[in-house]
Amino acid sequence: MENTFQDVHKYDNTWGKNYMPSCNWKESDKEALFLNLITRLTSVDAIKMVQLIMKGGVENYDVSNNANASDILADICTIPLEKKEINLLEEQLEDNFKLGQCPQGRTTRLFQLYLAFVSSK
Numbered sequence: 001m002e003n004t005f006q007d008v009h010k011y012d013n014t015w016g017k018n019y020m021p022s023c024n025w026k027e028s029d030k031e032a033l034f035l036n037l038i039t040r041l042t043s044v045d046a047i048k049m050v051q052l053i054m055k056g057g058v059e060n061y062d063v064s065n066n067a068n069a070s071d072i073l074a075d076i077c078t079i080p081l082e083k084k085e086i087n088l089l090e091e092q093l094e095d096n097f098k099l100g101q102c103p104q105g106r107t108t109r110l111f112q113l114y115l116a117f118v119s120s121k
Contacts, residue, residue, distance in 0.1 A: 008100070008102075008108040008109065009104055011065075011108045012064035012065065012104055013064045013065065014065070015065055015108070015111055016062070016067050019065075019072065019111055021072075021074070021075060022075050025071055025074050027056070029074070030054070030070050030071075030073075033074050033077035033078070034050050034053065034073065034074075038050055038051075041086070041090050043091075043094045045098060046089075046090045046091075046097065049093040049094065049097040050073070052101060053069050053106065058103070059101065059102075059103060060106060062104050062107035062108070065107055065108070067107045067111065069103065069107045069110055072107060073110055076089065076110065076114050076117060079114075079117045079121065081117065085117060085120075092110075092113055
């Protein structure tokens with residue numbers, strides 16, 4: 001079975017037109033959301049990934065999809081997530097930390113989770 005989830009570059013230039021942040025996020029608001037998320041995580045690597053996203057910079061900006069990982073993660077943090085959803089988010093953050101921290105890896109994984117979480121509510 002092919003594991004296309006690891007090769008996030010397969011999705012370059014494919015989904016960016018389908019995502020718009022829910023608001024013009026202030027960095028201070030994102031930081032508060034991310035710090036709250038960190039309290040719900042147990043994986044050291046997932047926490048490190050959130051901290052990398054918190055640092056911001058060009059590493060968060062996916063030019064191929066015109067999206068920012070910190071905006072997507074902030075939108076995810078506003079969704080009331082159940083424990084199983086937090087576990088899934090944590091797993092993907094951990095994989096992102098271990099398998100590739102490029103901007104496309106950050107945004108594509110988060111966007112896929114965002115779609116899953118929004119559609120389940």
